[in-house]
Amino acid sequence: MSASIIDGKRIADHYREQLRYQIEQLELQNVTPGLAVVLVGNNHASHSYVKMKRKACSELGIHSELYQYESSLTEEELLTKIRELNEQEHIHGILVQLPLPEHINPITVIETISPAKDVDGFHPVSIGKMVTNQDTFYSCTPLGIMKMLEYENISVEGKHVVILGRSNIVGKPAGHLFLNRNATVTYCHSRTQDMSFYTKQADIIVSAVGKANLIGAEDIKPGAVVIDVGMNRDEEGKLCGDVNFTEVKDKAGKITPVPGGVGPMTITMLLYNTVKSAEWAIQNRQNG
Numbered sequence: 001m002s003a004s005i006i007d008g009k010r011i012a013d014h015y016r017e018q019l020r021y022q023i024e025q026l027e028l029q030n031v032t033p034g035l036a037v038v039l040v041g042n043n044h045a046s047h048s049y050v051k052m053k054r055k056a057c058s059e060l061g062i063h064s065e066l067y068q069y070e071s072s073l074t075e076e077e078l079l080t081k082i083r084e085l086n087e088q089e090h091i092h093g094i095l096v097q098l099p100l101p102e103h104i105n106p107i108t109v110i111e112t113i114s115p116a117k118d119v120d121g122f123h124p125v126s127i128g129k130m131v132t133n134q135d136t137f138y139s140c141t142p143l144g145i146m147k148m149l150e151y152e153n154i155s156v157e158g159k160h161v162v163i164l165g166r167s168n169i170v171g172k173p174a175g176h177l178f179l180n181r182n183a184t185v186t187y188c189h190s191r192t193q194d195m196s197f198y199t200k201q202a203d204i205i206v207s208a209v210g211k212a213n214l215i216g217a218e219d220i221k222p223g224a225v226v227i228d229v230g231m232n233r234d235e236e237g238k239l240c241g242d243v244n245f246t247e248v249k250d251k252a253g254k255i256t257p258v259p260g261g262v263g264p265m266t267i268t269m270l271l272y273n274t275v276k277s278a279e280w281a282i283q284n285r286q287n288g
Contacts, residue, residue, distance in 0.1 A: 003226075003252040011151045012144075012264035015272065016060060022275050023061050026282070033278040034063040035093040035119065035270075036085045040078065040104065041071035046097045053095070056267050062274055063090070071101040078104060079112050086114040092277035093119030095270065116280070119273035121173070130173060133180045137273045142174035144265030145206060145227055146181070147272075152254065154204075154225055157182040162202035164188050164195070164215075164242065170208040170229055178204075195219075207242035214242040223253035229262050 023033060035057055039050050050066065057064040067081060078096075085094050094117045100106050110118075115125035121139035129136035138146075149156060161183045165171035175185045183204070188195045199205055199219045207215055208229035220226060230242030241258030249255050256262055 140269040159203040165208035
């Protein structure tokens with residue numbers, strides 16, 4: 001029996017409609033959510049991502065500003081710009097598109113963004129709150145995965161979740177979000193011996209490695225939920241994930257495609273965090 005396909009675009013559209021209503025309510029209070037996007041250098045993929053993010057903002061009525069610089073920009077110049085944006089009331093979220101040129105330390109940049117405007121969920125304050133199960137800005141891709149599972153009515157409590165990959169952007173935070181919802185979490189990575197031993201035990205697999213066809217039908221148990229975060233190119237140059245979709249869909253219970261799975265949810269969660277930041281700003285103003 002073929003797996004049920006988790007349609008990320010349809011689910012993202014559902015959440016965007018909810019956001020549209022929240023934005024309308026903010027407008028009644030004379031607040032328009034504002035996102036500042038900072039782009040340094042000429043990375044083609046980064047330019048494409050930024051274009052998609054700004055388009056999504058425009059479609060929902062979120063104000064966005066783009067600050068674009070050559071790769072020769074110094075770290076101190078970038079930090080100065082971030083500090084300026086931290087102080088601007090009409091900007092509720094600051095996104096510095098990664099990767100940055102080699103001479104700029106991304107950790108320093110992320111730590112300079114105000115935690116109140118950290119809509120990427122990368123600041124140590126956001127991460128600390130996530131780990132201790134407090135409300136905060138969660139990293140967009142892991143949050144998108146959780147919202148996707150909620151929409152599909154897939155309970156994670158008591159389930160064995162195997163995360164493939166340990167990046168600070170997807171793997172590590174995804175594991176913590178599952179743990180916060182009472183799942184049992186196993187991390188696998190490039191040093192894991194016999195990874196298939198773990199994946200075959202998983203009720204839910206989240207693969208965020210970036211290696212085409214890493215997971216085949218022999219690596220999962222029947223009925224497993226398979227979330228593919230990988231963005232790769234196959235031998236023909238076609239976009240694909242970490243999972244051999246053709247094989248695995250005949251054994252999994254539910255599976256995300258690439259493209260059209262997790263990707264649309266990531267951008268939607270950036271918008272979600274920006275709206276959340278605007279709502280918090282109003283609350284702080286009222287309480288202050």
